[in-house]
Amino acid sequence: MPNAVIAVPPASAREAEARFSDSFRFETDCWDVHDALSRPDPGFVLLDVRGPDLFAAGHVPGAVNLPHGKIVASKLAGWPDETIFVTYCAGPHCNGAARGAVRLARLSRPVKIMVGGLTGWIDEGFALERGQPGD
Template sequence: MTNAVIDIPAASAPEAEAHFADRFRFETDCWDVHEALSRPEPGFVLLDVRGPDMFDKGHVPGASNLPHGKIIASKMAAWPADTLFVTYCAGPHCNGAARGALRLARLGRPVKIMTGGVTGWIDEGFPLESHQPRA
């Protein structure tokens, strides 16, 4: 018997352990971000890397808006060099969080992605914050 699940054997337990453990160095999830943001010092800066219009329509409370294309050294100078950044975008269908994370990494900044983005945040039942439209 053959099918797409079993045609390629699973990795060994040590390989799987290393792979899955390594992922946590690169990503976090909405629940963990929500829990950390409930503390006075979450230990990271949350960046919504979508455009300002989408940010204004609804974003994670406590997030700063910095579109991934505008992540440049001069703007990042506002934070200490060892600041951890967590990027997010619209959701799994969007690669903006990865684009932002790549730009931050290229600038030598520690970074993780919040998997799920806005879609994941809403799926967890967490509220979004919105702003009045820009003039």
Template sequence: MTNAVSQVPPADPQAALEHFEREFQFETDCWDVHDALASGDPGFVLLDVRSPALFATGHVPGATNLPHGKIIASRMDAYPADTLFVVYCAGTHCNGAARGAVRLARLGRKVKRMDGGVTGWIDEGFDLAVPVPA
């Protein structure tokens, strides 16, 4: 019986292995980011690429707010050239993290996207940080 799942045959196991292993070069998930941040030495800079207004409603603890449209060479020069950046936005319904990743890659920076964004973070049961008004 053919359905939407089986209509296109799956890749052979070796091709599937190569494909899925390659994804880890570009993406990480909320759980791995949480664990890395908890270690005290995550090895990356976490960028929340949403607007300052959305950042103020809640963000991943330890994240720096840098909207994707403001990722420019002069701002990134504050970081060593070999810095790894992990970017996130609202969630899978948002392409801000991909936009931020593109901007960083165009600047020659190492970057991964945190799949799930804020929505994924909450779904994992992790708390958001909310800045205290000045």
């Protein structure tokens, strides 16, 4: 009797390549975000889509706090339409990043999710920033 891993055969190599290659259009990881943020122009805006209290307690340095429920056209007016957004939330147990990405996509904004969220950031050993901007 086969185990659960092999009970369903894997996709063909061609299908696997297409599926996994396509995922990079929708997501990025903490390491790549960290590397991009170390440059003068990372090419995207990093959105922490958690609430302000959680943001103040610790967030990715350089992130902008915009809770997913508050992502509306008027809040994005300061950024050109072609601005790429990368959303993150608490971590893999949280769907806030996806909720934010859906709202951005509905507003015709290019978006990716930072997989792993804050948990992934910490797991990579990267530092957090505390407080609100201007504190």
